[in-house]
Amino acid sequence: xxxxxxxxxxxxxxxxxxxxxxxxxxxxxxxxxxxxxxxxxxxxxxxxxxxxxxxxxxxxxxxxxxxx
Numbered sequence: 001x002x003x004x005x006x007x008x009x010x011x012x013x014x015x016x017x018x019x020x021x022x023x024x025x026x027x028x029x030x031x032x033x034x035x036x037x038x039x040x041x042x043x044x045x046x047x048x049x050x051x052x053x054x055x056x057x058x059x060x061x062x063x064x065x066x067x068x
Contacts, residue, residue: 003027003029004029004050005029005047005048005049005050005051005053006023006028006029006030006050006053007032007034007044007047007049007051007053008032008033008053008064009033009034009040009052009053009054010033010034010035010053010055011036011055012055013044014043015055016033016035020033020035023035029055031043031048032047035037040052
């Protein structure tokens with residue numbers, strides 16, 4: 001199985017650390033943890049991302065809204 005590259009977008013360190021720990025224990029590759037919209041975009045455009053895990057309240061805190 002190929003390694004799955006994951007970007008975590010989470011501004012709360014405790015939550016991103018816990019999520020990273022669980023993912024790493026299960027052999028996923030954490031490309032990065034973005035705490036701001038700017039960090040998220042930089043990582044998204046500069047790294048190979050298979051999955052992005054996004055804090056559901058991230059937009060409310062940063063005024064970034066995702067329309068999917």
